[in-house]
Amino acid sequence: MSSNHGKVETDVEIKAPATKIHEVLTHRPHHISNISPNNIQGCDLLEGEWGTVGSVVYWNYFHDGKAKVSKQLIEAIDAEKNLITFKVIEGDLLEHYKSFKMTFHATPKAHGQGSIVHWTMEYEKHHGDIEDPHTLLQFAVDVSKDVDAHLTSAQA
Template sequence: MNDLCGKLVVDVPIKASASQFHEIFHQRPHHISNVSTDKIQGVDLHEGEWGKVGSIICWNYFHDGKNSVAKEIVEAVDEEKNSITFKVIEGDLLEEFKSFKLTIQCVPKEKGSVVHWTLEYEKLHPEIKDSHTFLDIRGDPAELLEIAKTHI
């Protein structure tokens, strides 16, 4: 991997089931802005169906002190592994990155689950900082689970 490519992985334990958490990003990402308004202002379906590979979703979010937009395609879904992958195809992130991909996988544990957030990217040039702060906007998993309880 060259100096322009990076991969960040964050694991977050949660008390909910893996399938509950996966459903939020797979079928109902538009509900995330209901509980994470300081970070995610809105999520709109531009093409396709929620949770289907090839669908295009537009995220309006607050990152590094400014309002931003990312248009993403659902690149992969694995319901058995509670995994979904989004690839950015337009928006503010592509001003600094040649490619930007986020995979969210929730793995069942004896008590609850662990959410694996994996961010893979390629910077346009070496002066671009690594994207550690992007994972901060993912939302608090406890807050996101409130979506599962209140918007079923």
């Protein structure tokens, strides 16, 4: 594995059930622009159906002070594990990375309410001078927290 291949990951504790946040990301990502408008401006379905492997979604988002876009193929969905994998096929990320994949995995907490959301980003950089996507990982954390706040306030 060359130094241009990398992986960053993090966990986010949330109050919402794992199944609920997975359902939003899988079947209703187009609602996230209303839930986290500072981060996500839009999500459109280009091919397939919401919540199905092989579907293509197009994100308009705001990251590192700039408006950006990302066209992503839904590569895997596991409803039992509350897991979804997106592979970036077009957009701003591919200016810096030859390949980029994001995996969201929500696990119910062993004791009590809430879940742990685990984000993994695997990538190959075009060259060694490109930074690892830590700010994008933080972006995923921020969006997760916004979705959690929305889901838990809706239950209150």
